[in-house]
Amino acid sequence: MNEQLEANAEDVLADAHSWRAAGKSVAVATVVTTWGSSPRPVGSQLAVDSDGLMTGSVSGGCIEGAVVTQAMEVMEDGTPRLLDFGVTDAQAWEVGLACGGKVQVFVERLD
Amino acid sequence: MQQATLSQILDDRAARRPVVLATNLESGDEKILYPIDGDEQSDLVTEAAAAIHADKSRTVETAEGPVFLHVFNPPLRMILIGAVHISQPLARMAALAGYEVVVVDPRRAFASAARFPGVEVRTDWPDEALEDLAPNLRTAVVTLTHDPKLDDPALHVALRSDAFYIGSLGSKKTHRTRVERLTEAGFDENTIGRILGPVGLSIGATSPAEIAVAILAQITDVLRHQGA
Numbered sequence: 001m002n003e004q005l006e007a008n009a010e011d012v013l014a015d016a017h018s019w020r021a022a023g024k025s026v027a028v029a030t031v032v033t034t035w036g037s038s039p040r041p042v043g044s045q046l047a048v049d050s051d052g053l054m055t056g057s058v059s060g061g062c063i064e065g066a067v068v069t070q071a072m073e074v075m076e077d078g079t080p081r082l083l084d085f086g087v088t089d090a091q092a093w094e095v096g097l098a099c100g101g102k103v104q105v106f107v108e109r110l111d
Numbered sequence: 112m113q114q115a116t117l118s119q120i121l122d123d124r125a126a127r128r129p130v131v132l133a134t135n136l137e138s139g140d141e142k143i144l145y146p147i148d149g150d151e152q153s154d155l156v157t158e159a160a161a162a163i164h165a166d167k168s169r170t171v172e173t174a175e176g177p178v179f180l181h182v183f184n185p186p187l188r189m190i191l192i193g194a195v196h197i198s199q200p201l202a203r204m205a206a207l208a209g210y211e212v213v214v215v216d217p218r219r220a221f222a223s224a225a226r227f228p229g230v231e232v233r234t235d236w237p238d239e240a241l242e243d244l245a246p247n248l249r250t251a252v253v254t255l256t257h258d259p260k261l262d263d264p265a266l267h268v269a270l271r272s273d274a275f276y277i278g279s280l281g282s283k284k285t286h287r288t289r290v291e292r293l294t295e296a297g298f299d300e301n302t303i304g305r306i307l308g309p310v311g312l313s314i315g316a317t318s319p320a321e322i323a324v325a326i327l328a329q330i331t332d333v334l335r336h337q338g339a
Contacts, residue, residue: 017117028112032136032170032179043168043181080139104170106179108139110112 012056016047016110025050026110027071031058031103035086038101047110050075058105059085071107080108116141120183127185127247131159137176144180147248147273155180164248164337185249186211189330192237192265193256194221197280201253201323202230208327215240215265216256238264241272251276251330253310257285263292270302276333278310278326285309307333 013028020026029046031038039060046056046064048071058067063085070081086102116132120143123130131144133155145151146160158171159180168182189205191198194216202212206229213231216222222232233240237254246252252269253276254262262279269277270293279289286308293303311325312332 013117014121017114017121020114020117030134030179030181032168080136082136106134106136108112108134110114110117 012045012047015055019047019049019053020110025075027074027107028110029058029067029071029105029107032082032106033104034101035103036101038103040103048072059103063103063105067105067107074107074109078109078111080106082106112139112141116143119143124183124185127249129163129185129248130183131162132181132183133159134179134181135173135176136170136179166334185247187334188213188244188246188250190215190241190244190246190250190252192216192241192252192254192262193258193280194218194223194226194232195255195257197255197319197322197326199226200320201255201326202227204323204327206230208331210251213240213244217261236264237261238268241265241268246272246274248273248275250274251278251334253278253280253326253330255280255310257281259289259292263289263296266293266306267296267298270298270305275337276330277306278329279306279308280310281308283309 031044046058048054083105129147134141144159146156162180162182170179187210189210189212191214194214205212215233222234252274312329316322316325
């Protein structure tokens, strides 16, 4: 099981690499900090291409939509962004971290 | 992230090199650090080495702003010297716990594939096998043959490696004589002290599977508590 999970974690970067090599725009999102309970540990990654194709995850699915929206902008302007998600965030109801934890996600373009 | 950086990380991973990708969260500037294999020294490299040992990525504050240290460790491996009865349950449990398992025993009657389905079994001499497998800080080595002419050559290689765990099956008396032999072979007390023997946590294990539990629990303890 664990081996499978690790293999999945590795596939995110391998996928991102092959998408970029195929000429697509790609952004990589990484969980860089967590507070309290959070569904995915620090270092978890999500890659997304300009068509919205995703691989990996940065949460149990609750913030991926918001991260992908930001990732599209990062692909456009190339400026990395540090995103905060958590119960104290005004967006909490929309992006809802149901577990009540907080996460910080770094989104950057693969150049 | 630069494509070249990503390629390098994928190459390092394939080569089983432990690396840390340091990314400045304000500027996006990045650098791959080699805290174990490299000779660069800085506060950041020291932090990165600690992160590798703890197997935990984390953000650190620097004069240039917050820097995320992303640990890319090679997969965990467990090398079992001796295709003995205890090795059978231990190999299966270790695989479940996420280890790549290699069993080494030059005695072909023991080292049959039928006894170890799905596990890599090697029949070369333990020291040659270990030299070839090159234990690193993500490798546990356990000697289980009870036979000094098989266990000792493996220990000689393991003690010169960065293996995070070295354990040897045998009673306290057996371990005392093992320590004497290794001392004669020129290993100092601190180095020999890396060997955990009698192997495994003291949980009253008697059956081979129970002893395997005791060993895997001890390996987990060393893995998760060291450097954390």
